[in-house]
Structure formats: C-alpha cells, structure tokens
Amino acid sequence: MASSQASSFGLKDPSLVKFQGYIDGKWVDAQSGETITVNNPATLETIGTIPEMGLAETKQAIDAAAKAFPAWSTTSPKHRHDLLLKLYALMQEHTDDLGRLITIENGKTLAEGKGEVAYSASFMEWFAEEAVRTYGEQIPSANTAVRNVVIKQPIGVVGIMTPWNFPSAMITRKLGAALAAGCTAVIKPPPETPFSALAIAELGIRAGIPPGVINIVTTQKNVSEVGREICENKIVKKVSFTGSTGVAKLLLGMSATTMKKVSLEAGGNAPFIVFDDANIDEAIAGALACKFRGSGQTCVCANRIFVQAGVYAEFAAKLTEKVAAFKIGNGLDASTTHGPLIHARAADKVKSHVEDAVSRGAKLLIGGKGPEGTSFFEPTVLSDVPADACLNQEETFGPLAALTQFTTEAEVIELANNTDVGLAGYFFSRDVGRVWRVAEKLQVGMVGANTGLISQAAVPFGGIKESGLGREGGHGIEEYMNTKLIVFGGL
Numbered sequence: 001m002a003s004s005q006a007s008s009f010g011l012k013d014p015s016l017v018k019f020q021g022y023i024d025g026k027w028v029d030a031q032s033g034e035t036i037t038v039n040n041p042a043t044l045e046t047i048g049t050i051p052e053m054g055l056a057e058t059k060q061a062i063d064a065a066a067k068a069f070p071a072w073s074t075t076s077p078k079h080r081h082d083l084l085l086k087l088y089a090l091m092q093e094h095t096d097d098l099g100r101l102i103t104i105e106n107g108k109t110l111a112e113g114k115g116e117v118a119y120s121a122s123f124m125e126w127f128a129e130e131a132v133r134t135y136g137e138q139i140p141s142a143n144t145a146v147r148n149v150v151i152k153q154p155i156g157v158v159g160i161m162t163p164w165n166f167p168s169a170m171i172t173r174k175l176g177a178a179l180a181a182g183c184t185a186v187i188k189p190p191p192e193t194p195f196s197a198l199a200i201a202e203l204g205i206r207a208g209i210p211p212g213v214i215n216i217v218t219t220q221k222n223v224s225e226v227g228r229e230i231c232e233n234k235i236v237k238k239v240s241f242t243g244s245t246g247v248a249k250l251l252l253g254m255s256a257t258t259m260k261k262v263s264l265e266a267g268g269n270a271p272f273i274v275f276d277d278a279n280i281d282e283a284i285a286g287a288l289a290c291k292f293r294g295s296g297q298t299c300v301c302a303n304r305i306f307v308q309a310g311v312y313a314e315f316a317a318k319l320t321e322k323v324a325a326f327k328i329g330n331g332l333d334a335s336t337t338h339g340p341l342i343h344a345r346a347a348d349k350v351k352s353h354v355e356d357a358v359s360r361g362a363k364l365l366i367g368g369k370g371p372e373g374t375s376f377f378e379p380t381v382l383s384d385v386p387a388d389a390c391l392n393q394e395e396t397f398g399p400l401a402a403l404t405q406f407t408t409e410a411e412v413i414e415l416a417n418n419t420d421v422g423l424a425g426y427f428f429s430r431d432v433g434r435v436w437r438v439a440e441k442l443q444v445g446m447v448g449a450n451t452g453l454i455s456q457a458a459v460p461f462g463g464i465k466e467s468g469l470g471r472e473g474g475h476g477i478e479e480y481m482n483t484k485l486i487v488f489g490g491l
C-alpha cells in the first residue's frame with residue numbers, strides 16, 4: 001500500500017515519501033491505528049495518509065529525544081557541522097523531488113517549491129557554519145581574586161511546531177539551529193503538509209544523524225493534547241513555533257508552567273508603502289513578489305498597500321495590468337503562475353475580506369472570486385480600501401492586494417503602525433532621508449526598504465508587538481543555548 005501510495009507522487013526517489021511518524025530512529029504508526037488523510041489542495045484528491053498520533057506517542061518521542069541528548073550534545077561542533085552540511089548537500093541533490101512534494105501537498109508552483117527547497121537547505125548550511133562559532137566570553141572582574149568565563153551549552157530537548165505555508169523551510173529554520181547547538185528535537189508538522197517534514201527525517205538518516213535526535217509526531221485531531229504535552233512536559237526545555245498569533249499566545253501560556261524558553265513567530269499584517277518619489281516599476285515588482293508569494297500565504301506578505309496620492313492612479317493601473325497576466329492552476333503545470341490556497345476555507349476567508357471591503361466602499365479592480373468548492377481564488381486588487389475594512393486589522397493570508405491612498409508621511413506612518421502586530425513592513429522611496437526616517441518609525445521586526453523580499457538564512461527573522469518573541473535565522477542558534485557563567489576562584 002505504502003509503496004503504491006509513494007509512487008503516485010511521481011518522485012525520482014519514491015523512498016523519500018513516508019507515511020509513518022518517526023520516533024527513536026523507527027518509522028511508526030499510531031498506537032490507535034488511526035490515520036489522517038492528506039489532500040492535494042489543487043485537485044482535492046487524497047495523496048496519502050499519516051498516523052493520527054496522540055499523547056502516548058508524544059511522550060515516547062520526548063523520551064527518545066531525552067535519551068539521545070547526552071551523546072548528541074557532547075559531539076564536537078565540527079562533527080555536527082559536518083552532518084548538517086551532508087544534510088544540506090542531500091537536500092540540494094533531491095531538490096526536484098522535495099520541490100515536487102511541496103507542490104503536491106501545499107499547492108505552490110513547482111518553481112516556488114524548488115525555491116523553498118533552496119531556502120530550506122540554506123538554513124542547514126547556515127547553521128552548520130554557526131555550530132562551530134558558539135563562542136563564550138571572558139569578562140574582566142572587579143575582584144582580582146576571581147576570573148569570569150561565560151560558556152554556551154545546548155538547552156536540551158526542543159519542541160518544534162510548524163505551519164503548512166512553508167512545509168520544509170519552517171522546519172529547517174528551527175531544526176538546523178537546534179541540531180547545530182547540540183539539541184535533540186520533537187517535531188509536530190502540520191497535518192496539511194507532513195510529507196516534507198518526513199522527507200527531511202529520511203534525509204537526516206541518510207546524513208548519519210543518530211536515532212532519537214530527530215523525532216516526528218503527526219497529528220490532526222489530537223493537536224491540542226500533543227501541543228500541551230510539548231509545552232508542559234518538564235523534559236522539553238524550549239518550544240519553537242511558527243503560526244497564528246492566537247495559537248502562539250496559547251502555547252506561551254502553557255510553556256509558562258515550566259518556564260520554558262520560547263521562540264514564537266506569529267502573524268503579521270505588513271504595510272507596504274509607496275511614496276511619490278519611488279521608482280514605480282521597482283515598487284510594482286516588489287509588491288508583486290511580496291504580496292503574491294505563495295499565493296499570499298506568508299506571514300510577511302504585504303497585507304495593506306498604502307500609495308501616495310501623486311502616484312496612486314499609475315500604481316493601481318500598473319499593478320492591475322500585471323496581475324491580469326497571472327494564471328492560477330495546478331502548481332505542477334508549467335504555465336501556472338499561482339497555485340491554490342491550502343484549502344477551501346482559506347479561499348472563503350479571502351472572499352469574506354473582499355466582500356467586507358467592497359461593502360464598505362472599496363473598488364474591485366480585478367479578480368475577487370474563485371470557483372466554488374475549490375481552494376482557488378483569483379489574484380485580486382482592490383482600490384480605495386477604507387480604514388474600517390476588516391483586512392486592516394486581520395491578516396488575509398491570500399492573494400488580495402488592498403490599496404489605500406495617503407497624502408503625508410506622518411499620516412502613513414500612523415496608518416501603518418495602527419495594528420497590534422508588527423512582523424514585516426516595506427516601503428519604496430528614493431529619498432535617503434525618508435528611507436532612514438521611515439525604516440526607524442515602522443513598528444515591525446523587519447523592514448524592506450526598496451525591496452519586497454527580505455527572507456534569507458543569515459538575517460534575524462521575527463517580529464515585535466503581538467507578532468512574536470525571539471529571532472530565527474542569523475544568530476538564532478543562541479535561542480537553543482543556555483548561557484552559563486563560571487567564576488573561577490582559588491587562584
């Protein structure tokens with residue numbers, strides 16, 4: 001059964017497709033025998049099943065990670081560097097297959113799927129290089145009788161919970177840092193896109209990562225109890241999550257019971273600002289990349305597009321013309337520029353944001369609908385979106401470009417910051433003074449100044465306000481380490 005299911009994915013290496021969880025170095029089913037059905041969002045057809053695991057398997061995975069921790073955490077950083085680089089090389093070698101897996105389970109186009117594999121693998125490369133640079137410190141003491149030294153130590157077992165919008169990269173951004181630091185991990189991938197996670201575990205085996213270091217628990221129905229166990233189990237020392245602000249707050253509360261270290265990358269509502277002095281063609285290219293990447297399903301997508309009065313009409317016309325050339329369809333089809341959303345519910349949410357804005361006076365320039373009962377929604381542009389439109393306070397997470405006109409810099413800064421979240425923000429201007437002023441004033445963790453794409457393994461990714469806690473990528477290995485002070489006396 002599993003091998004015929006696997007061959008239906010059409011991979012060159014079908015053994016990358018796994019239909020079981022992975023605990024203590026073994027591929028395992030749920031103790032209950034129950035399974036979850038996974039669908040292709042483009043066709044709504046079933047692509048395979050994975051185990052519906054629960055509390056018992058989560059505890060087993062945590063225990064396995066704890067058992068593997070002493071040996072893994074005391075390997076040399078160079079050893080971990082070498083294994084992570086092997087994993088990086090394997091991910092690159094299997095880019096076509098891993099990209100196809102992403103397209104089949106997430107819906108994004110094959111070009112985007114392969115692009116995600118490159119992005120995902122880059123975290124393994126980056127953190128391999130970070131593994132050997134977890135320097136401590138020697139701190140001069142006011143007391144001549146002692147010497148102060150600070151060392152960094154791996155924090156322990158890490159719980160990793162990831163979203164479906166980047167089935168591979170959101171895992172490696174956390175797992176790469178955790179493994180490099182010397183931590184072991186229990187991963188709960190989303191039920192919509194588990195296969196990329198399981199393929200990473202398979203490549204981890206091939207790279208030589210020992211049993212128990214990576215564990216994967218798959219669940220859908222039991223997600224609350226699995227999440228609670230990961231957050232409340234004393235053995236787990238750190239939780240890293242990417243997903244909605246609502247769930248991030250719940251996990252933060254649960255993690256408080258054991259005072260766990262947390263990294264939470266939660267929702268955004270990114271402003272994208274175009275000033276009169278911008279290079280309009282560059283601003284259009286930035287808006288298209290930023291807004292419609294993954295069909296608008298990224299936490300850093302432009303959600304509110306503010307355009308200054310002098311260039312508003314030109315920007316709206318050019319953006320609409322470009323969007324008209326988009327073609328939605330199955331991501332495996334080479335002519336498709338934009339795939340479906342993750343499921344029909346996601347398409348319904350975009351529809352509700354369009355209808356809400358239009359009912360309050362916004363104008364529909366293009367798109368605005370999707371075939372009923374499918375996951376597809378047309379790339380859409382709205383103009384004259386009023387301040388009270390729902391999308392100004394709530395992330396749309398779909399292919400909806402919502403334009404609002406403004407007149408002054410002060411006005412747009414106020415509009416941009418008028419939200420409880422602050423993940424990413426973007427603006428286009430050729431005035432160097434304005435570039436500094438606006439970059440400093442936007443209340444976000446990440447700013448794109450004259451660019452719509454900011455994501456890279458080397459930079460600190462994360463938000464302020466209710467967009468989360470901690471930073472991933474960049475020096476994010478620190479989030480997986482304890483800082484220990486040793487004061488040497490008796491000299």
Ligand code: SIN
Pocket residue numbers: 165166242265297298299300455
């Ligand atoms: C996200 O949507 O959460 C991640 C986006 C990115 O890494 O670029």
